[in-house]
Amino acid sequence: MEQAQSRIEKEMIQNAEDAGARQVKVLYEGRQCNRTEDLAQLEYPSHLKALQGPGLCVFNDAKFTEKDWEGIQMIQSSNKEQDRLKVGRYGLGFKSVFHVTDWLCIISGEWILFINPHQPKDEVCLLSKIANLDTNILQALSNLFEGTFGFSNICLQKRYYEGTLFWFPLRQRKSELSENVYTEKDIMDLFKVFVPEAKITLLFLKSLESISLFQRGDSSTSQIIFEVQIAEQCLPSVRQQREQFKLKLNNTGDNLPVESFHSTFHLCVEHTEFSELSKITSQDWIVVNFYKGGSMSDLLQHLCDDRDLSYSPYVGVAYPLTNTEQTEGHIFCFLPLPLSSESITGLPVHVNGFFALTQDRRELKWSADDGKQDQWNHCLISEVIPEAYIVLVEELRQHCQRRNNSYDVVEFYYGSLPDCRKVTAQWKDLVEPFYEKLFQMTAFFSKVGGGTWLHWQNIILAEYSADIELDVCQTVTKTYLEYQQNVVQLPDHIVGRKKTHVPCVSPDGLCHLLKTSDLYMEYTPAERMHLLKYALRSSSHTSLGGLGLLPAADGTFQKFSESEIFFCPSKVDIFPGLKKNLVSEHLDSCVEQQIAHMANKDEQVVITEQLTDDDIVSEIIGKRDGHSDSEPEDDTQEPPEQPTPTAVETHKALGTVRLFFSEQRRYSIARYNNLREVTAEVFPRLVRACFHINFPGDGDSALE
Incomplete structure (x- = not known):
């Protein structure tokens, strides 16, 4: 039951995203509205059963197009299946909402739609203009929706609603559709399950900016429970980057672009769980959206051209600029896959892509026969995502420079690089191509000369054996830097990826360096003792000759x-x-x-x-x-x-x-x-x- 509930909220978010909405609001309406016997006296009584409470009300600020009205009435299939850019093509279809309801109502612009799947096939949907409804039906709408997400009698007078409302009365007794009944507790549990995912849901979407959860009991006033939104200070730049990327996507259409393109932006997501001690918690992110074009493997080219698949080489990566220790790399298919061990990659970044998914949309599709969908997922992981990842790393490097390459920021930068020891099996194919690209970049920081970024071939690696004391290592590294050497300190998981030899600090190298200048003679006694400890590890003590370290x-x-x-x-x-x-x-x-x-x-x-x-x-x-x-x-x-x-x-x-x-x-x-x-x-x-x-x-x- 819990999985079915979660799919409903995601279906609503998918529809809002595909419609270009910026807001989604979800209300649990606990009031009993419009008695069954009263509705039975109205025209279209079988469809007007939808105008009862309690139920779920979902709002978004976009309006249905003619194509949307056509698509929503295609209960048995989805008209998004061949649309490469629609999130909803991956949904179970709008029919998933019937896990919790037997009938429903949708209001958008000047139209209202009632759906009753218990009716004969050609009578399931009843679509009407609000202007064509009689007074009694309008009153029933007013009883149910007055004061809800901007719906009022003024809307009924104008015969027009600015936005879209979905209404799902909860199933309160077993029916032919389902034996599952739903209570207020079930919906509150649904909200609780959704909140952890909601905090990261906005990362890879192209339109949505906020999601809110509300509750209303017997009173006419609803109370907000939870809200997640893009922070106001970054909203203009995020909108601009999203719009530019969408424009390129639309211009691409069904063809592959001549060269890859991407968008990169900083995103601050605020979320609030409302209570007596409510407070806003924020999380900063760097997000990269990437669409592969130009040169690619023959296999990927073939799969992109396959009309049966109709997939796009569209991926994304996101890395938190705060609270990195709380982040486990998660798989997104624009929306996050259910939080489980199967959706964790072991990467330090979240990963998005037009993946081939299992039928229940809970995990990536991997089968024993290595079919086309498996091959597609593998190509995204090994070929496309590494390129997007490199774009993210370059942005992080520039972020370090804007923060004066402080120690904490540089450590944070290195923390964004994958540790093969932690990466799960299916995602290890990403690591090798990623590091091959990384080692061709000026991606390694040295404090020499006030701080500079270097190519792998130009560094001296500060690598020490485990039995050397930390203070000795620090003094030796400091000495190399003060002698203008390109010393770089790297975490073990990066050092382990090196393919080509680079020079490292060494006792012999230190002795040779100290003989070039008496700068070390100004060091403190403790520091000179550190140098002596390290120099005594030299392969030959003759290299100590002439050094003032005795x-x-x-x-x-x-x-x-x-x-x-x-x-x-x-x-x-x-x-x-x-x-x-x-x-x-x-x-x-x-x-x-x-x-x-x-x-x-x-x-x-x-x-x-x-x-x-x-x-x-x-x-x-x-x-x-x-x-x-x-x-x-x-x-x-x-x-x-x-x-x-x-x-x-x-x-x-x-x-x-x-x-x-x-x-x-x-x-x-x-x-x-x-x-x-x-x-x-x-x-x-x-x-x-x-x-x-x-x-x-x-x-x-x-x-x-």
């Missing part, structure tokens, strides 16, 4: 391969005044591990022997020689043998200088050109340097 204990950064820097973890404080020559002991574990890895390479590191407290004290006390502190120590010279004092004796000799080596351990110092190990020969030099720095003028006596 963190010293005094907070500065020294260059690799220049003055000697000593790495003595957790023992920096025993060398006061030498922090500039010592590697910082406050290193991230990742960096410390990398330096340890460097220390294990034979050509870069010599591992010191295991030194006890007495060993080190012996070096301090027993290996003094005649070298001045200003002269370099000859590490190759064998020191003279001297007795090694005990730790207690050394402690006494040092007086106020206290050195503690409480554990027997191995001290490994990485040597990378200027990165030196603390060996037995190096240790006295450090001690002597400390004393001369801290006791200038009498360093030797202090050392004694």
